[in-house]
Amino acid sequence: MIKIEHLVKHYGKIKAVNDISFTIEDGEIVGFLGPNGAGKSTAMNILCGYLSSTDGSAQINGIDILENPIEAKKQIGFLPEQPPLYLDMTVNEYLNFIYDLKGTNLKKDEHLAEVCRVTSIEHVRDRMIRNLSKGYKQRVGIAQALVGNPPVLIFDEPTVGLDPKQIVEVRNLIKELGQKHTVILSTHILSEVQAVCDRIIIINKGKIVANEKTEEISRAVTNVSKLTVKICGPEKNVLSAIKGIAGVSAAEMVGRQDADSVTYIVESQPGVDMRKPLFHMAAANSWPIIGMEAQGLNLEDVFITAVDEEESRPAKKDKKNRKGGR
Amino acid sequence: MLAIFKRELRSYFTTPIGYVFLAVFMAISGVVFALSTYMADTASLSTYFTMMTVAYVLLIPILTMKIFSDELRSKTDQLLLTAPVSITGVVFAKYLAALAMYMIAVALSMVNFLFMVFNGYTVQPGIAIGMFVGMILIGMACIAVGLFVSSLTESQLVAVLVTIVVLVVMMFINIFNQFIPFAWLRTALSWLAISSRYDTLAAGRFDFTAILYYVSIAGSFLLLTIRVFEKKRWH
Numbered sequence: 001m002i003k004i005e006h007l008v009k010h011y012g013k014i015k016a017v018n019d020i021s022f023t024i025e026d027g028e029i030v031g032f033l034g035p036n037g038a039g040k041s042t043a044m045n046i047l048c049g050y051l052s053s054t055d056g057s058a059q060i061n062g063i064d065i066l067e068n069p070i071e072a073k074k075q076i077g078f079l080p081e082q083p084p085l086y087l088d089m090t091v092n093e094y095l096n097f098i099y100d101l102k103g104t105n106l107k108k109d110e111h112l113a114e115v116c117r118v119t120s121i122e123h124v125r126d127r128m129i130r131n132l133s134k135g136y137k138q139r140v141g142i143a144q145a146l147v148g149n150p151p152v153l154i155f156d157e158p159t160v161g162l163d164p165k166q167i168v169e170v171r172n173l174i175k176e177l178g179q180k181h182t183v184i185l186s187t188h189i190l191s192e193v194q195a196v197c198d199r200i201i202i203i204n205k206g207k208i209v210a211n212e213k214t215e216e217i218s219r220a221v222t223n224v225s226k227l228t229v230k231i232c233g234p235e236k237n238v239l240s241a242i243k244g245i246a247g248v249s250a251a252e253m254v255g256r257q258d259a260d261s262v263t264y265i266v267e268s269q270p271g272v273d274m275r276k277p278l279f280h281m282a283a284a285n286s287w288p289i290i291g292m293e294a295q296g297l298n299l300e301d302v303f304i305t306a307v308d309e310e311e312s313r314p315a316k317k318d319k320k321n322r323k324g325g326r
Numbered sequence: 327m328l329a330i331f332k333r334e335l336r337s338y339f340t341t342p343i344g345y346v347f348l349a350v351f352m353a354i355s356g357v358v359f360a361l362s363t364y365m366a367d368t369a370s371l372s373t374y375f376t377m378m379t380v381a382y383v384l385l386i387p388i389l390t391m392k393i394f395s396d397e398l399r400s401k402t403d404q405l406l407l408t409a410p411v412s413i414t415g416v417v418f419a420k421y422l423a424a425l426a427m428y429m430i431a432v433a434l435s436m437v438n439f440l441f442m443v444f445n446g447y448t449v450q451p452g453i454a455i456g457m458f459v460g461m462i463l464i465g466m467a468c469i470a471v472g473l474f475v476s477s478l479t480e481s482q483l484v485a486v487l488v489t490i491v492v493l494v495v496m497m498f499i500n501i502f503n504q505f506i507p508f509a510w511l512r513t514a515l516s517w518l519a520i521s522s523r524y525d526t527l528a529a530g531r532f533d534f535t536a537i538l539y540y541v542s543i544a545g546s547f548l549l550l551t552i553r554v555f556e557k558k559r560w561h
Contacts, residue, residue, distance in 0.1 A: 048408040052559045073410040084405035086333070088340045100329030101409045144405070 001026055002047070002152060002182065007056035009042050009206075016042040018206035019056070024199075026151070029178040031193030031214075032186035033303060034203035040186040041081055043203070044156050047184075048078040060152055074102070077150040077181075081157050083141025087130035091121060091140055094129060095147060104148040112147070119143040119173065135166035142173065153177060155185040159192060171196050190303055202306050210306045227266045227274055227294060228254075233287030235262050241281055247272035261290055327415040330406065334393070334423035347388045348431055354381045355435040369447040374438075375457050375527070379520075382468050383497060387489035389427060390472025391482045393420050394551075398480040403555075413555045417548060421473055428465045432458065460527030463540040467520065468493055470547035477554045497521050 002024040009017040017039045024030050032040045045051040047058050049069045058065045063072040086094055095112050104111065116122045119139045124132060129140060138158065145153055158174065159167045174196050177183055187193060193200050193214065200217055202210040210217075231238050235253060242251045242264060250267040257263065268274040275292065282289045338344030355378060362373035397403040406416050436458065439449050471492055476485045500519035503512045516522045523540070526533040 045404075050404055050408050050559070070410045070412065073408055076408070078404075078408045080401060080404045080408075082401045084400070084402040086337070086402060087400070088337060089333075097329055097333050098405075098409075100332075101406075101411065103410060 001059075001061060002184070003057075003059040004043075004047070005057050005059075007043065007046060007058060008054045009039075009046060009051065010054045015206050017046070017053070020203070020206070020208050021056075022201060022208065022211055024182060024184065026182055027178070028199060029174070029183045029185070029197045030199045030201060031197035032184065032201055032203060033188065033190065033193055034186075035188060035307070038203045039206040040203055041156055042206075044078075044154055044184070044186060045080075048076055048154055049073050050078075050080075074148070075150055075152050077145030077148070077153045079141045079145045079153075079155045079158060081160070083137055083144070085129045085137060085140060085144075088128070090126055090128055091116075091132075091143075092125045094140065095125075095143060098144050098147045102148040106149060111149070115143045115146045118146065118176070120169075135162050135169075138162060138166070138170065139173075142170070146177070150181070152182045153184070155183065157186055157188075159187065159189065167192075202303060204307045227268070227278070227292060228263060229266055229278060229289060229293075230257075230261050230263050230291035231282055231287050231289050232261045233282075233285065237285075238262065238282075238287060239264065241285060242266055242278070245274070245277045245281055247274060247277065263291075327411060327419045330411070330416055330419035331423050331426075334420050335426055337392075338423075338427050341392075343388065343392060344427060347385070347427065348434070350388065351385055351431040352434060354378075354385065355438060359435075359438040363442060363447070364445070369442065369449065371449075371453060371457060375460065378461065379464055380497070382464065383490055383493045385431075386428075386465070386468040386472050386493065387486045389424050390469055390476050390489060391485040392476070393424060393473055394477040395479055395482045395485045398477075399482075407555065407559075413552055413559075417473070417551050417555070421470065421548060424469050424473065425466060428469060429462060432461050432465065456527065456532060459532075460536075463527070463537060464520065467540045467543040467547075470544040470551075471496065474547040474551045474554070477551045 004023070005021050007017055007020050008015070020039075020043065032043070034040050042051065046053045047060070047065065049065045049072060052066060060072050060075045063075065065072040086097070089097065092112075095115065096108075099108055099112060113122075116125060119142050121136060121139050121143055124136055129137065132140065138161075142155070142158065145155070155174065159170050162170060171192065174183060174185060178196075178198075185193075185196070194217075197214055199213050200210065201208055229242075235256075239251060239253055242248060247268050248266055249269045252265055254263045254265055266274055266278065278292070279289060338347070358377045358381065359374050362377060363369065363371070366373065394403070397406065407413065436454070439454055442449055472485075472489045475489045475492060476482075479485050479488070496518070497520045500512075500516040500522055503515055506512050506515070520540075520543075523533070523536040527536055
């Protein structure tokens with residue numbers, strides 16, 4: 001169990017972490033979510049004993065990281081933002097070094113073979129780390145965290161810089177690890193936490209703005225109130241027909257992707273499902289609907305809403321960037 | 327701690343640094359030895375000893391530049407400091423690895439004495455051993471200085487240059503004495519200067535205060551290095 005109480009970290013006058021508290025139960029996979037510079041890495045570094053806190057406490061399985069750092073560090077496998085690899089070593093030499101460094105007393109050959117199997121790096125064990133691709137380096141970094149079989153794993157942005165296939169692989173790996181370990185991972189990719197985590201902690205400007213089960217956040221997400229519809233037909237007639245349907249609060253044309261279909265965004269009054277009336281309206285006019293998608297609140301909106309509520313200042317520009325980014 | 331020591335020592339041989347250090351050390355010691363004994367036609371080793379200590383200003387930084395700079399640059403310090411080992415353990419392991427490397431070089435350079443014996447000069451074993459001990463002591467102090475400087479910067483180049491400057495100042499600070507009118511300051515400076523302890527060691531004599539002096543310089547800089555990492559944690 002990880003218990004963080006009133007954690008504060010100042011860098012000079014800047015409060016990187018400003019009074020955060022949470023508890024993580026054994027076996028949970030928790031995602032730290034937040035924009036860049038929100039304090040995710042700082043919080044993780046404190047938890048791992050790399051930085052000290054200005055105030056508050058962090059306990060791992062009841063051991064305080066400041067009072068008894070060596071015992072606490074034994075409970076943790078940590079993958080920092082940049083995997084801490086010695087480029088002049090082979091994967092095998094590196095893992096052997098980590099094994100000795102952590103003073104592990106599991107059976108060495110079996111344990112390292114197991115770690116390599118889990119992270120699928122068996123076939124690169126004799127290669128120099130400097131010659132490995134980014135994805136493999138990341139996996140060696142994860143393997144390093146797994147050595148010694150610590151009960152808690154902390155991954156700081158584990159999928160940054162990987163290609164889409166590698167991202168999926170690393171996520172699956174983390175999910176698999178979550179069956180036996182408590183996992184904390186940080187990310188600013190929202191679909192990642194949704195895919196992997198049991199619980200989401202959203203951090204902004206050093207404060208926790210949301211701490212919810214993923215399902216609960218997802219429930220908010222499925223509460224549809226906006227639809228994107230693609231209809232073939234004369235634009236103006238279609239738009240006025242949509243507006244004429246009972247329950248529609250607003251409709252607008254967003255654009256034309258191909259010759260004869262136009263995309264519209266339809267907003268409904270709360271609690272009204274617009275999909276059937278839209279179909280009947282279009283069928284009556286024999287305008288084929290070629291696409292319909294619930295736009296609703298997605299995780300990004302939840303995230304931005306949570307952050308905005310904290311800041312009270314609208315961050316529309318940010319929103320655009322974040323959707324386009326990644 | 328043993329793991330860090332082994333990795334550190336090994337890294338001298340998987341990168342060019344270890345070979346460069348040994349080669350330069352052997353070349354300089356060979357040339358200096360030849361100049362100070364055969365060419366000067368003397369069996370006295372004190373000139374050799376003094377000149378070698380001056381050469382340390384260039385040799386030691388090669389050995390120490392990467393110790394922490396490299397870790398800081400590749401962020402592997404994060405690995406060491408989140409592993410279940412103490413900061414003191416990390417610093418000592420790395421220090422001892424550099425010291426071991428240095429002792430290998432000094433031991434190899436003892437070959438010079440053999441040539442002397444073959445050429446009919448007499449080398450008093452007591453003096454040779456005393457010098458060996460003296461070189462180790464001075465090396466201990468200089469390596470601790472280099473280690474400390476290396477913990478301050480990510481750049482090996484900066485580490486090398488700053489270490490050279492600091493060592494030069496520490497070795498020769500007492501040359502300013504002739505311009506200083508205050509006796510107390512002169513005494514203090516010559517007390518601080520590394521070179522002021524040469525004489526007894528160069529003569530191959532056992533000098534307890536000199537030993538204490540070098541050991542405490544080494545100790546102070548090791549403590550400072552530990553503080554650098556602790557402060558980084560607390561900052």
